[in-house]
Amino acid sequence: MNILKFYERFPDEDSCAVYLREQREQQGVICKKCGGSAHYWLCNKKMFQCKHCDFRTSLKNGTVMENSNLPLRTWLLAITFISATKKSFSALELQRQMGHSRYATIFGLLHKVREVMGKRDGLYQLEDMVEYDEAFVEKATKSDEKQALKKGRGSQRQAIVATMAESTILEDLDTGKDKSCRYFKMKKIDDLKAKTAEKLVRDFIDKEAVLQTDESTTYINLEDCVDVHVHEISSSAEGKFNLKWAHIAISNLKSYLRTYHMVSERKLQNYLDEFCYKLNRRYFGQKLFDRLVIAAIYPYWHNSV
Ligand SMILES: [Zn+2]
Numbered sequence: 218m219n220i221l222k223f224y225e226r227f228p229d230e231d232s233c234a235v236y237l238r239e240q241r242e243q244q245g246v247i248c249k250k251c252g253g254s255a256h257y258w259l260c261n262k263k264m265f266q267c268k269h270c271d272f273r274t275s276l277k278n279g280t281v282m283e284n285s286n287l288p289l290r291t292w293l294l295a296i297t298f299i300s301a302t303k304k305s306f307s308a309l310e311l312q313r314q315m316g317h318s319r320y321a322t323i324f325g326l327l328h329k330v331r332e333v334m335g336k337r338d339g340l341y342q343l344e345d346m347v348e349y350d351e352a353f354v355e356k357a358t359k360s361d362e363k364q365a366l367k368k369g370r371g372s373q374r375q376a377i378v379a380t381m382a383e384s385t386i387l388e389d390l391d392t393g394k395d396k397s398c399r400y401f402k403m404k405k406i407d408d409l410k411a412k413t414a415e416k417l418v419r420d421f422i423d424k425e426a427v428l429q430t431d432e433s434t435t436y437i438n439l440e441d442c443v444d445v446h447v448h449e450i451s452s453s454a455e456g457k458f459n460l461k462w463a464h465i466a467i468s469n470l471k472s473y474l475r476t477y478h479m480v481s482e483r484k485l486q487n488y489l490d491e492f493c494y495k496l497n498r499r500y501f502g503q504k505l506f507d508r509l510v511i512a513a514i515y516p517y518w519h520n521s522v
Pocket residue numbers: 248249250251252253267268269270271272
């Protein structure tokens with residue numbers, strides 16, 4: 218949704234309330250007190266009331282907006298901006314675009330929305346053929362510490378990002394063999410130990426999958442976690458082909474992170490979550506706004522997330 222459509226669709230707080238009520242009813246409102254799902258709508262109070270125990274749930278309760286004093290319209294405007302571009306906004310740019318007075322408020326809101334994106338993608342495991350590789354990205358380092366830390370790949374100035382990409386081999390009679398990609402996951406990890414890779418693969422990749430990696434010793438135990446583990450030397454043509462989409466995603470991630478002046482290691486996972494969420498929904502177009510709203514109202518009331 219673009220900004221002109223936002224103003225048409227949501228001219229005031231009431232129109233936002235109507236839309237969010239519809240979305241919450243479609244997703245199902247769960248009572249925090251008794252777990253019941255049947256509710257009345259209290260028109261005057263703009264709240265749901267549990268038919269079983271009378272507990273009341275506001276439009277914000279149990280969603281990413283819980284505990285926020287910001288109007289519903291501010292949240293929906295932020296989601297409009299965040300979903301409008303494949304790239305991203307820095308909190309400062311989002312604050313400017315929204316004409317909001319407090320940087321810290323918009324910074325907090327933006328990171329909450331990024332967490333929601335991560336939770337949504339956390340519902341799914343990667344399947345079929347999955348590429349797995351690790352990347353190093355620059356992280357924010359205090360200038361007085363910078364001198365003491367070594368430069369270069371794998372240095373203390375860099376964070377490690379495990380990258381997983383679902384890819385399928387296409388047999389094309391005219392152009393030869395190629396691969397198409399579906400979904401991606403990226404996770405910040407603390408080390409390159411075999412145990413770390415093993416846990417990631419078990420958590421995020423289906424055990425029936427065919428896993429492709431390079432020859433690193435980090436991947437030594439992975440054949441127990443999946444159906445088949447294919448490993449090739451990364452410099453070989455076969456090795457490069459096997460990790461084609463993981464490498465493209467890593468290269469795009471590095472461009473995406475350049476939007477930001479500094480990315481702290483503590484918040485890095487949120488940036489990875491936004492990057493993957495948008496990449497996984499790259500064909501959604503205008504529908505991305507509604508999907509992000511569904512993600513924003515979904516996770517906090519659902520026990521399994
Ligand atoms: Zn109840």
